[in-house]
Amino acid sequence: MNTQLMEHQKLGLTWLKKMEEGSNKGGILADDMGLGKTVQALALILDRPSEDPMRKTTLIIAPVALMRQWEREIHNKVKERYALNVHVYHGNGKKHDFSKLRTYDVVLTTFGTLGQEMKKKREWGVALAANPDRVPTKREKLALLGDECKWYRIIIDEAQCIKNKATLNAQAACELQSLYRFCMTGTPMMNTIDDLYSLIHFLRIRPYNDQQQFNVHFGRPLKSSNRGENKAAMKKLQVLLKAILLRRTKDSLIDGRPIITIPPKHVEKQHVIFSEDEETLYRGLETKSQITFNRYLRQGTVGRNYGNVLVLLLRLRQACCHPHLINDLSVDATAQDLSEDIMMALASQLSEDVVARLKEQEGFECPICYDGVENPTIFIPCGHNTCGECFAKITDPSRAIAAGDESSTPKCPQCREKVEPKKVTNYKHFKKVHMPGKLSDQERKEMENVSDDGSDTDDYDSEDSDEDETLNGFIVPDELSDSDGFEPAQDIKPKMKSKRKGKGKEKAPKKTLAQLKKESLRNRAAKNHYLRRLRRNWQTSAKIEKTMQILREIQENDSTEKTIIFSQFTSLLDLLEVPLSNEKWNYERYDGSMKANDRADAVSDFMEKPECKVMLISLKAGNAGLNLNKASQVIILDPFWNPFVEDQAIDRAHRIMQQRRVHVHRILIENTVEDRIIALQEKKRELISTALDENAGRSISRLGERELAFLFGVRSSF
Template identity: 55%
Template sequence: MESVDTKEELRKLMENIQPDDATKIANEEDVPVEGLTIKLKPYQFAGLEWLQKMENGSNKGGILADDMGLGKTVQAISLMVTNRSEDPVNKTTLILAPVALLRQWEQEIMTKVKPGRHRLHTFIHHSSAKKKSHRDLRDFDVVLTTFGTIAAELKKIEKYEMRKKADPNAQPRDDEKCMFIGPDCKWYRVIIDEAQCIKNKTTKTARAAFYLQARSRFCMTGTPMMNSVEELYSLIHFLRIRPYNNWNKFRTDFNQPLKSNNEAARQMAMHKLQALLKAILLRRNKKTEINGRPILNLPERRVEETNPDFSEDERNIYVALETSSAVKFNKYLKAGTVSNSYMQILVLLLRLRQACCHPNLIKDLGIVAATAEITQETMDEICRALEPNVITRIKEANGTFECPVCYDAVENPAIFTPCGHDTCPDCFSRIADPSNALAEGDEGRTAKCPECRGPINTKKVIDYECFKRIHMPEEAALDDTVDIKTDVDADDMTAVDIDDDSEDEEDEDDDDETESLDGFIVEDGAKEEDDEEAAQRRLKAALKPKKKKKAATMTIPELKKLAVRKPGWRKIYLRMLKKDFKPSSKIERTMEILDGIMTAPEGEKIIIFSQWTSLLDLLEVPVSEKGWGYRRYDGSMNAKLRADAVDDFKNRPNVRMMLVSLKAGNAGLNLNIASQVVIMDPFWNPYIEEQAIDRAHRLGQTRPVMVHRVLIKETVEDRIIALQEKKRALISEALDEKASQSLGRLSVHELAYLFGISRNVNDALPAGPRARVRQGGVGALGA
């Protein structure tokens, strides 16, 4: 039986469930709001009214979970303009957002809010533009900062709390004082944009967010859950929605029963979860209707699955790999170590996923050295200089790594110094790109490790292959590494030297690339050279770099690194791939799809997504042979190259294809000029794919969008799709709009029974909110 306090908390929570009249919004025209330079769409005005109600009610906040592109930012700005603080000492709204969005927020506030008395004085606390104390910050109406900023304060506050346990009268020392999360840091309102960034309750970012003190709190995210209901808990904990900000209560009522095999318990938990979300969350998507008409009038989107068959050789490779993986998994199962071997199992699955696309991917090498623009010799030196504790930690990983940015398994990650943490090569490419900092107006920004938030030098990284070679030579010797060499026509590679672009390497250490200085040093007793000009000639000759390998003698991985690093080498790399190119079944079927689109009279443009840049490299071979105009977009390209690729794709009629890395292009791109999308391989998370498809299916699209998913049947890809559907079903059920509307019509007794507030009700809970609708609103539950 619930305690008296818990019952009261539940009663207050349920008071926020009102009869749902979203389909009967009075205003069908855009609505003016005092203080704004624009009018709000009818659904945006309804969103503003919901935000105001949440802020002024018992929740003191909530989750605005509108779909991407529906204007969550402008709704939040409307709230800041219309619900100002009356306390001049506590008037500041703190906005936490990814670095890339800070300037966008500032620009939106400047352009959407009228000047004069309505103006919101805004400050971005980031990089060199930082204030010294919380007192300085609260002079502003709005302060914008990053997740990393508050995460950096967590260590300070935890250190102070440890001292305070020993000495209750302790006061914060200078090195323990915080500007955002300390006990004396009071905000009027906190808004977390892209709130899925705190979905893991154990991360530093999430734990720091939990410390924030504010009168009201809001989360903004188009994906309040991406994998499981546990991610929702972190948002609720930040919002301090009682009683479910307590993990034990949340786990008991939702987490455990939703995973249960007991269907009755699962259904009861789902109804309760839907009711909870109805009380704290507002979500509208592109198909939501107001007054019988959809919010957005977008063309139709259709998904077509195509299933190529493996060739005999591909099937043999896949079956052998699958059999080997099953044997290894059974060993973990028998030993009872499956949970402790999670990363090893992910790597087994990673290889199976790659084998579905092309056998060459199984031995795919990373591009860390190329992105960091350092030589292998330099990487070896960096590796030898690692601290002993870092070396021990990397060895203990036993070759199993999970990228902390995209959460995928990775075999050969980028390893940062000095901390020794890692990411996948694609995510490292984005972290290392200095043009990202320039785009964000932060030229002097120091890159930070996504794991520990410590500063890293992106020019001093290693990869795991390098680490094994230096610190685990026995392991490296056992690796079944194939050195692929390809004969190349002499005419193709005549006089091509690796050093043709040496100006890019001016800052590198050239000690390992120079001849001996013996020819310059004068031996004892020898006649000194009086001719200064001759001495200079001898010095120049002595310092002349060694002649480097010709392209014809290089391996495919070596060429790939150069192709990433120097655009001039891309053609050479593709020629090498072309010489011994063998298509996979998946590539052949993709080419059939592309051929059908390219020869059709409509002239549609196409986006092709894959998780692996090497698969896109292989696809380039037949695409270029066809003479089709295309561009690439992936994490190894700097911001200018990516922007140029997008411009060409949008503006040049002959450029009809964009080959995009899923990790680099699943968000932030507007490619609505394309109406055909090809997904070459499935990702664990269905919402990553949805975001990718939304590059084309978005505002401004004038054609129906066709999505082609290329999947191999009876492989691990089947299981990934099943997992996607399971995740999608759970989250869609929890966020179901029809269930939400029906919950708004449940009676007081039904809601009381649902949450266990009362066991003596005349009416039992209906079989489901959609099965039997009761008339009459909620009213005051305490009555």
């Protein structure tokens, strides 16, 4: 190799060789992010080549975004005299069959390509059953999963991508044939203990690659409330993982010295207190949510209403940040350029079975980020959905271009069918077409207040009136009942006096902030109009006040420090822009609604301009892949279910080349759902840390019934 392995990488190579030479024929390399798993795997490929020229190829499966990175690493890290013959089996590279692929030292492919091959294999199986004498055509031949496709070694990078055993990708991976198998992932348990089963099933570690055996020994007892069963199963799991898994973190020591030397990070909880109005709002929402959740508990329907429960929790989390957020200020990036008529027409195209399925759903959970979503983006024709921000990510062409694959098309995360960004609708329009009686009063008003071509009925250059939404419009009334679901009060605002424009002509109703925010994504004039309204009627919140206080203190202590501010809610970042602008802070913005060039410029300006002190980042858009090591201060405005997502966000600053100690400020409201989210995070960290025997667990499970009850505060513990 052209590069000198670090000490922990040498030990990693020794472990990888030992695993291949042992009875398991592989294992899980679970080193933390940034410790060089790719380099260690490459060293193994060079150190243990196949002696059989007919079975010499290492197959590497990774996300499409890592294809070019693997190619570069292989090219740059290997001396020319030992150069490996590499082929990328993806896009235009899929013309080869296995007889050609077996001539390469390394074949790179993606999870999506593997899933498509599995689909083709099943179709061929059906065709063969109908005609046993049929000979496959060139298009029907399998290059990865055929009977003759025998690989020397298989390495799955980012192996958490096969954590769901029900997906085509996971099923295809488990059908691959090879002598040796490895998983590489910093998060071997991303959601639940079941995620680990999928990796063990791929590795063929007996007897636990059998699901029944795995559930008997680990699955059921680790989910049990019986402490004795739980403890015994955990010990057994530790023994298993010690035999098949190697994990080191940034805090791990070798010979008493840390693996890498960067200044430490300091994480501090900053508790703040609601204003009186915020407190009234939050407690009303919490009481109403508890009533609804208790009813689900009594009826035994928590599972069936899981998506709806997540939405209830979403509103509580929003109320902790700012009152305006629960009035659906957040915008879905569904189809910013599609008119209302087009979205209605698309909703009408859904088949009867898809319509029936969507009608039965009680709330929605995004299959990518696992968060609750009120108005999901719905794909045509499959009817599957995601939250708006995740939709923006999977349909962003710049991500494919950055990965060196301009021909890549987005796929539905559930059925892997092609997703066309212009052929989507959302749940609000679905309801208007198929369930008009389910529309809330506010949704109905908003949809009626949009012209046929989807344009704003207001003039962007006109001045807004002084009247606007106040906290009065968000307060939950005292008369709480055990009613179906929960909708924030919409009809208790003081009625505005009607205004007339011209001769007897009534002026169109003023648009809500939610509508203006959605329209602000179209162009600069619309964005300015939205920000003017936001500034004119702006209200602060406890979190915004605390954030500004922290920023002032940072600058007073050291005027050269830069700060990154993360939030799950882009609308909270909008609201924070007002005091930042008022106090003349120089700041940048990074979120999924921005064009790729604008995001790149924002990162460049933040890193290169000393006067730029603050970067506002959407947690989902910027938690990974960014290098922002010029920042040494990080503010997390709201906690997320998965602490790994927050850790990735913090690692934008706390990474190699960081010269300063990184300070992390987590702004929380005491005695709310946020405290319970933090407690749940810590519980999950402890569980995973115990299982992996390293103090760096990176996971949170899909929330169980006891955990949901704890989050709503209807039980004291979990």
